[in-house]
Amino acid sequence: MSLVIILGDQLDADHPALRDADAAKTRILMVEALEESTHVWSSKVRSTLFFSAMRHHAEHLRAQGWQVDYLRLGTHPFGSLKEAWLDALQHQADEVLCVETGDHRVTQMLEDACAQAGVPLTWLPDEHFMINRADFAKWAGKSKQLRMEMFYRMMRKRHGVLMVGDEPAGGEWNFDAENRKSFGKSGPQGLSALPRFEPDSLTQQAMADVQQHLANHPGHLDDFNWPVTRAQALQALDAFMQHRLVRFGPTQDAMWRNEPFLFHSLISSSLNLKLLNPREVIAAALQRYEQGEADLPSVEGFIRQILGWREFMRGVYHLDMPAMKSGNHLQAHQPLPKWFWTGQTRMACMQQTIAQTLQHGYAHHIQRLMVTGNFAMLAGLTPQEVCDWYLAVYVDAVEWVELPNTAGMALFALGPRFTTKPYAASGAYIKRMSNYCEGCVYKPDQKTGPQACPMTTLYWHFLNTHEASLAANPRAALMIKNLQRLSAEERQAIDDQARQALANLDKI
Ligand SMILES: Cc1cc2nc3c(=O)[nH]c(=O)nc-3n(C[C@H](O)[C@H](O)[C@H](O)COP(=O)(O)OP(=O)(O)OC[C@H]3O[C@@H](n4cnc5c(N)ncnc54)[C@H](O)[C@@H]3O)c2cc1C
């Protein structure tokens, strides 16, 4: 008997282990284990999405004639995946098949369980990525510093995406310069209604289980509206392609109060659970471009996120684990403020971003990078605590993508491994890219004084603290030149204000 283990983020309708398998000689095991929701304090939205999508997938497999053992949370005695696997391995397995995981910890657990039970384990490649791990490692070679832009160009050529012969379509590899606009005073115009995915009985049961077993976990379920089946994921993709892709590019970095979704695609959870394949997502965007329904900056900007950033992050995660998990290049040791779990802070930008995160399990890239991530880096929050928060609260969070984005991009905790400089910004950036600052108790242009914006104070303090290393970095030199224009008194006042803020982070 073959035991096929399907993890919560492996809900592939065309699973490689089942493609040529004999249903009479194959059992599938899917487990909801408490430890997966507690090793980080997983939000109710995230846990519900995983459980509901897993349960729908198990039903789909059974309807196709597969034997599926599904262990639902609260109905079995196993606290961890490993305990459940060890039990199954005792009874019914001559071999185990599993697609390579997106979490180093889970890989170790399965290898340990199989070794302990003396059952051979075969890892199958994850076909939901467009470069395999060996080829990524070959591309990376022994380079100390990896750059996404070079990787992305290689992927464009390799897959013939937006290429005219050997040249990029439109003569440019990227249109970033056109894709950094704010909404202006009038705010986002022409937002379309999102498709509704009303919770069916399986989702309602998943919600009830989460409310019962994870009652004290963060987040709310009142607005749960994530695709839990492939059919729903395709509907979400189609809605984006029809109504929002055309507006995605120019304002992909912009933010607006009480508008959590704007023109973003909202497909990351479907991609990461493997309800969607990146190839079909890219093909759909290319089709809009070829039909003249979306312009190049939007289509290129969108494809770069998937063919570039998503694949790059996955490659670098597997290359750099387990060391990536303990990176702390800036020696940051400040504890995570409690309000990260409630959103109860007076900083309007943080309040908005965290509140929508707890409500929907979602914030878009710039909110994650330049609001919560920027604050965490400027305040010197401990990377491992911040990474655990990101892994807990987002519906699309799996470690292969969460960790490199958080530790590597947002916190500069991996140094220059794949970003040239820290993504540090003051309140001026948030004022330019959003309307959060209007009505905030703080003033984005004030570094010191009773209404000084914490982002701004901590930005200058950050430059002050890391002046020597940033001055040596040509990409950061301009920031340091601006710092050095300040008088000694101004720098001292910023330092005093920052120290006071850091001593009272829970009340900020
Ligand atoms: C600190 C931090 C943590 C993050 N954690 C996660 C995470 O746990 N899971 C996750 O899927 N993404 C993560 N991202 C990347 C990005 O924020 C999300 O993929 C995106 O916001 C999801 O929303 P969307 O589907 O509407 O994406 P869109 O903005 O519409 O982008 C389209 C798609 O591109 C991909 N993508 C975009 N940016 C990235 C990126 N930097 N890395 C990998 N894929 C990308 C996603 O699959 C996304 O669905 C993180 C970014 C930061 C800065």
Ligand code: SF4
């Ligand atoms: S003033 Fe500062 S804290 Fe307030 S919203 Fe703007 S950037 Fe955020």
